[in-house]
Amino acid sequence: MKFGVGINTCREVLSYPAGFSGPKEMVEIAQLAERLGFYSVWGDEHIAPTRSMMERDSQPPNFYELFVSLAFVAGSTNSIKIGAGVLCIPWRDPVWIAKQASTLDVASNGRFIMAVGLGALKEELVAIKANAPKYNRGHMLDEGLEAINILFSEKWASYQGEYYHFENVAMFPKPLQKPFPIFISGEKGSTFERIARWGSGFFVTPKLELMQNKIETLKPYLERYNRTITDVEVTTITSLSIAQTHEEAVERWESSRIAERYRLQGVKQADEINFIGTPNEVTEKIMQLEKGGLGHCGLQRFAASSHSEIIEQIQMMGEEVLPHFR
Amino acid sequence: MKFGIGIPTCREGRDYPSDFAGPNEMVELSQLAEKLGIDYVWGDDHMTPDETLRTKDPTPPAFYETLLSMAYIAAATKTIRLGIGVLVMIWRDPILVAKQAATLDVFSSGRVTLGVGIGGARHEFEAVVPKMKKAHRGRLLDEQIEILNLLFTKDNVSFNGEYFEFDDLSLHPKPKQDPFPFYITAYTKDTPETLRRMAKWGSLVGVHPFDESVTNRVEGLKPHLEELGKDISDVELTTLPTASIGRTHEEAIQRLTNSRLFERYKNQSIDSVEEENFIGTPEEITEKIKRLEEKGLNHCAPQRFATNTFEGLKEQVQMFGEEVVPHFR
Numbered sequence: 001m002k003f004g005v006g007i008n009t010c011r012e013v014l015s016y017p018a019g020f021s022g023p024k025e026m027v028e029i030a031q032l033a034e035r036l037g038f039y040s041v042w043g044d045e046h047i048a049p050t051r052s053m054m055e056r057d058s059q060p061p062n063f064y065e066l067f068v069s070l071a072f073v074a075g076s077t078n079s080i081k082i083g084a085g086v087l088c089i090p091w092r093d094p095v096w097i098a099k100q101a102s103t104l105d106v107a108s109n110g111r112f113i114m115a116v117g118l119g120a121l122k123e124e125l126v127a128i129k130a131n132a133p134k135y136n137r138g139h140m141l142d143e144g145l146e147a148i149n150i151l152f153s154e155k156w157a158s159y160q161g162e163y164y165h166f167e168n169v170a171m172f173p174k175p176l177q178k179p180f181p182i183f184i185s186g187e188k189g190s191t192f193e194r195i196a197r198w199g200s201g202f203f204v205t206p207k208l209e210l211m212q213n214k215i216e217t218l219k220p221y222l223e224r225y226n227r228t229i230t231d232v233e234v235t236t237i238t239s240l241s242i243a244q245t246h247e248e249a250v251e252r253w254e255s256s257r258i259a260e261r262y263r264l265q266g267v268k269q270a271d272e273i274n275f276i277g278t279p280n281e282v283t284e285k286i287m288q289l290e291k292g293g294l295g296h297c298g299l300q301r302f303a304a305s306s307h308s309e310i311i312e313q314i315q316m317m318g319e320e321v322l323p324h325f326r
Numbered sequence: 327m328k329f330g331i332g333i334p335t336c337r338e339g340r341d342y343p344s345d346f347a348g349p350n351e352m353v354e355l356s357q358l359a360e361k362l363g364i365d366y367v368w369g370d371d372h373m374t375p376d377e378t379l380r381t382k383d384p385t386p387p388a389f390y391e392t393l394l395s396m397a398y399i400a401a402a403t404k405t406i407r408l409g410i411g412v413l414v415m416i417w418r419d420p421i422l423v424a425k426q427a428a429t430l431d432v433f434s435s436g437r438v439t440l441g442v443g444i445g446g447a448r449h450e451f452e453a454v455v456p457k458m459k460k461a462h463r464g465r466l467l468d469e470q471i472e473i474l475n476l477l478f479t480k481d482n483v484s485f486n487g488e489y490f491e492f493d494d495l496s497l498h499p500k501p502k503q504d505p506f507p508f509y510i511t512a513y514t515k516d517t518p519e520t521l522r523r524m525a526k527w528g529s530l531v532g533v534h535p536f537d538e539s540v541t542n543r544v545e546g547l548k549p550h551l552e553e554l555g556k557d558i559s560d561v562e563l564t565t566l567p568t569a570s571i572g573r574t575h576e577e578a579i580q581r582l583t584n585s586r587l588f589e590r591y592k593n594q595s596i597d598s599v600e601e602e603n604f605i606g607t608p609e610e611i612t613e614k615i616k617r618l619e620e621k622g623l624n625h626c627a628p629q630r631f632a633t634n635t636f637e638g639l640k641e642q643v644q645m646f647g648e649e650v651v652p653h654f655r
Contacts, residue, residue, distance in 0.1 A: 022499075023433040027401075047425065048495050060481070062499040065422070065429035071394040072433045075353075075401025092422055095454050099373060103391040107349035107398045128421045130491035155386070169374045169453050173348075173388040 001290055001325040002039035002233075004083060005029060005314055006300030009043035009069045012061035013053045015239075015258050015301045022062065025307045026069060027076045032311065034080040036318025037326075040113065042083035042237075042300055043069050047091065047124050067100045074108035082111050085237060085300065086185040088119035090140040091128060094147035094164050098171055102152065105175040112175070115203070116141065117185030138190055139163065145182070145198050152180055183235060187214075196221035201233035201296065205273050206285075208292050215293050235296035236289075239274040241303035242282055242313050242321075249277050256303035275299065279320035286321070327619055327654040330366030330409055330627025331359050331643050332566065335395045337370065339379035339387030341587040341630045342639075348388070351636050352395060353402045358640060360406040362647025363655070366439070368409035368566060368629050369395055373417060376449045393426050400434035408434055411509055411566055411629065412441030416463060417454040420470040420490065421497075424477040428501045436502035439530060441509035442471055461489065464519050471508065471527050478506050505529065509564065516546045525550035528561055530625065535565040535614070536601050540621040562624040569604040569628030571611060571642045571650075578606045578632075585632035604628055608649030615650065 007026040012018045030041045045066040054060045070082045082104070089097070105112040118137040119125060126132040143161040151157045151171040158167045181200035184191060195202045195218055202218070204211040215229060222228055241253035253259050253276045262270040275282045286297055299317065302310045333352045338344050347355070356367045371392040380386045396408045408430070413423065431438040444463040445451060452459055458466075469487040476483045481496035511532025512520035524531045525547050533543045544558055551557055568587060572578035579596065582588055582605055591599045604611045604626075615626055631642045 047421070048497055051494075054481075054496060060496060060498045063425075063497075064432070064499065065425040067394060068397045068426045068429040068433065071397035072401045072430075075398040092419065093417065093455075095373060096418060096422075099389070099391045100394050103349075103394045104398075106388075106390070107394065127495055128419070128492055130493070155380075165456055167453050167456055168377075170380045170386055171374065172386045173390070 001286065001294070002296040003317070003322055003325075004040035004042050004081075004296065004298035004300075005033045005038055006042045006044065006085075006298070006302075007069070007073065009066055010046040010063040011044060011301060012063070013049060013056050013257075014261060016304065017257060018057035018059045018061040021307045023064070023069070023072065026064075027073060029310065029314065030073045030077050030080060032314055033318070034077050036314065037322055038080060038318065039296070040081035040083045040298070041073060041077075042085040042298055043073075044085055044300065045088055045119075048127055050123070067104065070112070071104050071107065074104060074111060080111070081113050082108055083113040083298075084115055085183070085298065086115040086117040088124070089116050089144040090119060090125050090135065090137045094144045094159075095151065095166055095169055095171070097144070098148045098151040101148070101180075102171065102173050102175045105177060105180065106173045110176040112177070113181045113183060113201070115183035115185050115201070116145065135163070142190065142194070145194065149198065183233070192218050192221045195232060196225045196227060199232050201235050203235050203237050204294070206236040206238045206275065206289055206294070206297075207273050208288060210273070211289060211294065212292050229293065233295045234293050236294065236298050237300045238298065239301040239303065240282070240299040240313060240317070241274070241276045242279060242316050244278060246277055246281065252309075253303045255305065258301055258303055276303075279316055282317075283321050283324045287324070290325075327615065327623070328365045328562070328625040329646075329651050329654075330368050330407075330566075330625065331355070331364055331646065332368045332370065332627065332629030332631075333395075333399070334639075335369035335392050336372035336389035337630060338389070339375050339382055340590070343586055343634055344383035344385045344387050346634075347636045347639075349390065349395065349398055352390070353399055355640065355643065356399045356403050356406060358643060359647065360403050362644070363651060364406065364647055366407045366409045366625075366627055367399065368411040368627050370411060370629065371414050371445075372447070372450060373414070373454045374450055376447070393430060396438070397430050397433065400430065400437065405437075407437045407439060409439045409509065409627065410441050412443035412511065414445030414451070415442050415467055415470045416445055416451045416458055416461070420473040421477065421492065421495070423470075424474050424497055427474070428478065428497065428499055431501035431503060431506065432499045438501070438503070439507045439509050440474075441511070441530075442467065442474070443511065446513065464523075465489075468523060471523070475527070479504070516543065521546045521550050524561075525554060525556070530562045530564045533563050533565050533623065534602050535567050535604065535618055535623070535626070537618070537621055540618060540623055544622050558622065563622055564625035564627065565618075565623060566627050566629040567603040568630050568632065569611070569642065569646065570632035571604070571606070571608060571645045573607065575606050575610065581638075582632040584634070586634055587630055587632055608645055611646075612650050612653045615654070619654075
């Protein structure tokens, strides 16, 4: 089992209070995770808060740009994989994405994992592109993936689509990793086709039944591309609340910004789709998921009201959970 | 006087041979410059070589994206400033550039100077953004700089221009530096448009390192600065030329003529190449910089050095740092 941790690139307001942490803390988490034997560190991406997000705390939330944050983190670490989770493809031109992705992959000595998706909210795309209400983000993602693949593989890359167009671009350096790992985010519609065609990995909800459903749905798509489920890494994006007693973990969870968001969205049984409990309980749950096919356990968010509470939980994971999987 | 050196982000093919240097060498060079007391490293920006450049060497030239290279370098340095000279804006979205530049400025504790420009090579932007073939690159750039500045300083920004439109946008974090320094230059003949742009936005403004260029640009800028309630002391006159440094003048000339970047000057006399760049011994270059300092030059940053090897580059950077820079401290 591979383990990953999230850093606070764009998690303020939604998962943590505004002003929660900055570059120094992101680097600290990445370096600690590397020392403890975690496989990967992940940043997420938003562009701008809505007015209500602006007013939620006493200061606006900071959303640090994903690529730049990851490049800095890469320069501050040696071996841990650097994950973009997820990069919102429709926001950027694919030539630019490919150039930054290959630069990051080469600079990090082949440590970059690029998970791609549509972006959670269409509003964010509309906020930066006035014409976006007319855009089909799924088509943009499909075209983007195709274009990026051409840029990564061809000497002279050309592409003409509905959204993207370039002619004779010689994109060098190519990424160091071959094949370059692209993870596909999403739950519906064309997601399965995208995973089968382009994915080195994909994301699941860490609940056995849901995870297995997604795996089963995916299998026939993979077959069409002569691939099997072992060719794609089953990965979670989830939240963690870990403590020495179950009660403490639950209390930590209930008082967190993450639980508040679930309550607002009316999500019940949030505890079933996240990891809440003692090191032993969390270990049990991950072992169960491992049997069901989970390969990469990404703990992107932590139930925490301070940075030190995150550090404490990563430490607990590293010392009391990870050793069970070696 | 401030000093800088260029790091080879996108210089293969034209200035250095392919496989000249990668990210590790860029970090090594930046750390060397920092140790030598040099104030800035400068990276340049390209997206794709044309066919001639692509096939010049057995492997195609590698162009490393500038902002990400700088983020990587920022993590490996402490104090040296990160000059982006210049970011080609035509193939970038200004909102994402604002996001990336502000993030880099915060991560680096306020070490970014962002050069923005239209980019020199037509083949390049026609390849990357064919739909912009008919764009007026000057007006496009003006809109983009205005957007960067608005997003860096204000919340709830709306913009409705010829090329860009968005509504009620607030980006955080803002850059750490306030005011945030832009570097603006123009390589062609000055026009009222380019002079106005430099006067309005440039904390650093580009010049060529010879008397006439410095004097002309200062005189050209003055009325535009005045109109904005500023004067020439508000801008840092910055030069990013070629350098060829040798133990003797002859060695410097020989290094120049043996180097890949000499092809830039194939239609120019050696005399004029010498006049417009830093070619010579450390003493000669020191003298030249002293003369230009009197004319108003504030910042010398050879962005390319006449050599075909990374070792050769380090040697010249070392000479520059040890035998030129100290005369101005």
